[in-house]
Amino acid sequence: MNLNSEIITGNVVIHVKEERLDAHNSAELKLEFQKLFASGSQNLLVDLKEVRFIDSSGLGALVSGFKNATTSHGSLRLASLQPQVKSMFELTRLHRVFEIYQTVAEALEK
Amino acid sequence: MEKRGIELDIKVPNQTRYLSLIGRIGEDIAREIDRYSGDRETLAYQINLVLTEAMSNAxxxxxxxxxxxxxxxxxxxxxxxxxxxxxxxxQGFDINEIPTPDFDALEDRGRGIFLIKALMDSVQYRKQADGNMLEMIKQLH
Incomplete structure (x- = not known):
């Protein structure tokens, strides 16, 4: 899975450089979240700007990361969802679970 | 006489790396449907999604x-x-026994069949002489 991570004002910003988050690559993303929280990271911000497509296992990887965050007393927030991706969060009611921001910059201001 | 129907019979290796190929075929089909009056990009996404979910399950x-x-x-x-x-x-399963996800429970899994049912007009899963068949139908208007 192609990811770039950077630390900005105490947040680990993960830029997902994949067009699809599906059953082929979502396990890797789930593992990445586990590793980050296990190594002491607290606040993750996932930039989904380049993700055009997400399926149930992609959503599941983000839910898994969210639960890791809660256990670690940290956070996992999302930014830059494309409209069709956002509609999947709405259909599965996950938009009520995640803090979702229009852009990475907006999330970092909060 | 002009032939109006399209039929695609696809056999693809049972590996997740081919999900994107099947999804793309679904999107291309949605863009080819002449008479569809709804939002074509939404239809493309939906067909991509149901094909991806169904193939992942298979x-x-x-x-x-x-x-x-x-x-x-x-x-x-x-x-x-x-x-x-x-x-x-x-082994197959009874598709009518798959529960709607508990939206407050935050499970990692269990949303695939729900998404398929939400996006298609008819979904059936049937035992056949040799295995099972998932049939999904969407009305195009």
Whole structure:
């Protein structure tokens, strides 16, 4: 899975450089979240700007990361969802679970 | 006489790396449907999604002793309907027994069949002489 991570004002910003988050690559993303929280990271911000497509296992990887965050007393927030991706969060009611921001910059201001 | 229907009979290796190929075929089909009056990009996403979910299930559960190395997908488009059939060789399950996800429970899994049912007009899963068939139908208007 192609990811770039950077630390900005105490947040680990993960830029997902994949067009699809599906059953082929979502396990890797789930593992990445586990590793980050296990190594002491607290606040993750996932930039989904380049993700055009997400399926149930992609959503599941983000839910898994969210639960890791809660256990670690940290956070996992999302930014830059494309409209069709956002509609999947709405259909599965996950938009009520995640803090979702229009852009990475907006999330970092909060 | 002009032939109006399209039928695609696809066999693809049962590996998740081919999900994107099948999803793209679904998107291209949505863009080819002449008479569809709804939002075409939404339809493209929906067909991509149901094909991806159904093929993932067939890879995960539908080939227990590696008796088949392919997933068989049949797509049929007429003026009014889109049919998708996906065949598997697993134990099968009762699709009506799959519960709607508990939206407050935050499970990692269990949303795939819910998404398929939410986006298609008719979804059936039937035992056949040799395995099972998931049939998904969407009305096109």
């Amino acid at each position: 890879i995960k559960y539908g080939n227990p002793d590696n008796r088949e190395e392919t997933v068989h997908i049949l797509i049929n488009i007429s003026d009014n309907e889109l049919f998708i059939r996906i065949y598997d060789y697993g």
